[in-house]
Amino acid sequence: MPTRRQLRINNLLQEEISRIIRTEVRDPDIGFTTITGVEVSADLQQAYVYTSVMGEEAQVRATMVALTRARRMIRSELGDRIQLKYIPELIFELDETARRAQRIEALISKFESEVEQEDTTPSNEEGYGDSVGGDFSATIAQIGQLLKEGHPTAIFIHHNPDGDALGSGLALSLALQQLEQTVPVVCADAVPHRYEFLPATDRISSDVPEYFELAVVLDAADRPQLGNIADELQRAETIVWIDHHHTSQGGGDIDYLDRTAAATALLIRRVINALGLEITTDIATCLYTALATDTGFFTFENTSVQALEVAAALVKAGADPQAIAAAARDQHQLPALRLQGRALTSIASAAGGRIIYAALTPGDFAAAQADPEDTEGIIDLLRTAAGGEVQVLFKAVSHNHWRVSLRSSVIDVATIAQDFGGGGHTAAAGCSMSGSLPEVRARMMKTITSVLDREQ
Numbered sequence: 001m002p003t004r005r006q007l008r009i010n011n012l013l014q015e016e017i018s019r020i021i022r023t024e025v026r027d028p029d030i031g032f033t034t035i036t037g038v039e040v041s042a043d044l045q046q047a048y049v050y051t052s053v054m055g056e057e058a059q060v061r062a063t064m065v066a067l068t069r070a071r072r073m074i075r076s077e078l079g080d081r082i083q084l085k086y087i088p089e090l091i092f093e094l095d096e097t098a099r100r101a102q103r104i105e106a107l108i109s110k111f112e113s114e115v116e117q118e119d120t121t122p123s124n125e126e127g128y129g130d131s132v133g134g135d136f137s138a139t140i141a142q143i144g145q146l147l148k149e150g151h152p153t154a155i156f157i158h159h160n161p162d163g164d165a166l167g168s169g170l171a172l173s174l175a176l177q178q179l180e181q182t183v184p185v186v187c188a189d190a191v192p193h194r195y196e197f198l199p200a201t202d203r204i205s206s207d208v209p210e211y212f213e214l215a216v217v218l219d220a221a222d223r224p225q226l227g228n229i230a231d232e233l234q235r236a237e238t239i240v241w242i243d244h245h246h247t248s249q250g251g252g253d254i255d256y257l258d259r260t261a262a263a264t265a266l267l268i269r270r271v272i273n274a275l276g277l278e279i280t281t282d283i284a285t286c287l288y289t290a291l292a293t294d295t296g297f298f299t300f301e302n303t304s305v306q307a308l309e310v311a312a313a314l315v316k317a318g319a320d321p322q323a324i325a326a327a328a329r330d331q332h333q334l335p336a337l338r339l340q341g342r343a344l345t346s347i348a349s350a351a352g353g354r355i356i357y358a359a360l361t362p363g364d365f366a367a368a369q370a371d372p373e374d375t376e377g378i379i380d381l382l383r384t385a386a387g388g389e390v391q392v393l394f395k396a397v398s399h400n401h402w403r404v405s406l407r408s409s410v411i412d413v414a415t416i417a418q419d420f421g422g423g424g425h426t427a428a429a430g431c432s433m434s435g436s437l438p439e440v441r442a443r444m445m446k447t448i449t450s451v452l453d454r455e456q
C-alpha cells in the first residue's frame, strides 16, 4: 500500500494534471479524458497516470498518443505549480476498468433517463459522479480503484446510528460482497429496533476488526461522531471519508464530501455504480431506507428532484416503500411512545412562541424505561407546534450532560450548534452541552433569541 505521503502526492498530481489537460493542453486529438488515478513510485521518480477516455477505440488511441506527446509540457507546467523537489516522469496508462465502469454507468443513466423521461436537464444523481456539489468523478474513480484492490477493509459509521448511516454502510458492504470481500460495518452503538429489518444487520458490530488496512468512514462530519471507536481509526493505513453533512470536515486520505447531497446513500450509490456492481434488492432496500429517513420520507427541504429520481430507481431495483415506511417510521417500541408522551408534556415556548422546546431528564428516561435511541422522531413532533420557528430538544445523557437537537426552517441552526461544539445541516443540527437543565436551557435560548432578533 502507498504511504500517506505518496497518497497525498498522488492526489495533488491527479488534480493538477487534470487541470492542465483541461486548460493548457490544446490538442484536438485529445478526447473526453478523465484522470482516474495517479500512482507515484516509492522513490518519487515516476508517476503512472491512469487515464480513462470516452469514445471509440480509434479516438481513445489518438488521445493516448497525444497525451504522451504532451507529457513533457505537462511536466514542466507541474513544476511551476507544485512544490516538489523532483517532478516525476509521467507515464500515461489507459485505465480500461474505469472506462468499462463509465460505459456501464452511462448505459444505466441513459436507461433510467429514458424510463423516467427526464430529458433536458442533465440529472445530477444519475451521472458518473457528477453532482450539484461539484464534479467528483475523479474522486469516485479513485475510491473505486482502492476498493477493487481488495485490502482488508472496515466501514465506520457514526454513533447513535440513523437510517442513512446504517443503510449506507450495509449497502456498501453488500456491494463489496460481489467482489468477494467480507467487510464489517463498525458502529459504537447498537442497531435501533426500527432498523433491524434491514438486510445483513449481523455485519454491524461495535467490535473493530483486529486487522484492517482500509477504513471507509460514512455519514460522519468528524471523528468525535464515531463515538468511542474513533481512536481505532488510526490503525488504518488509508482512510476514505464519504459524507454529505454541511459541517463535514472529512479527515481521510481521500475525502468525498458532497454537502449538497440529501443523504450519504446517494454518494454510496454513485460509488457502487462506478464499480459496475449490481444494485440488488437488498442494496436497494438499504439505500432507499437511508434516503427516505434522511429526507423525512421525502418531506424535508432536502427532498430534491434528484432524491426522488434516485428513490424511483431504487424502487425499480426492488425497494418496497410501504414496507420500509412501516418498519423504519411507523413502528414504535412502548418505551419510545412513553418518552414521546413525557417530551410533549414538558413542551414550552420562548421568544414569543418562536422557539418551541422540550426536555427529557434522566427521570423521564427511567420512568419510560427508555434509551437514548428512543428519542428519535420526538424533535419532529415539536415541529408540528404551530407558530414555532426553531425547535429544541434537550436529552439528558446524565444529570449534567445534555444532547441538544435543533431544527429550523427559518434560521441556520448548524451555526448555532457549531457555537456549542456541534454541527449538522442548516435546518437540522445538534450539539452537546454541560450544566444543569436551567443553565443549558438559558444559554441556548439566549443564543437562538439573538439570532432570531438579527433575522428581523
Ligand SMILES: [Mn+2]
Pocket: 164, 165, 219, 244, 263, 264, 294
Ligand atoms: Mn446522513
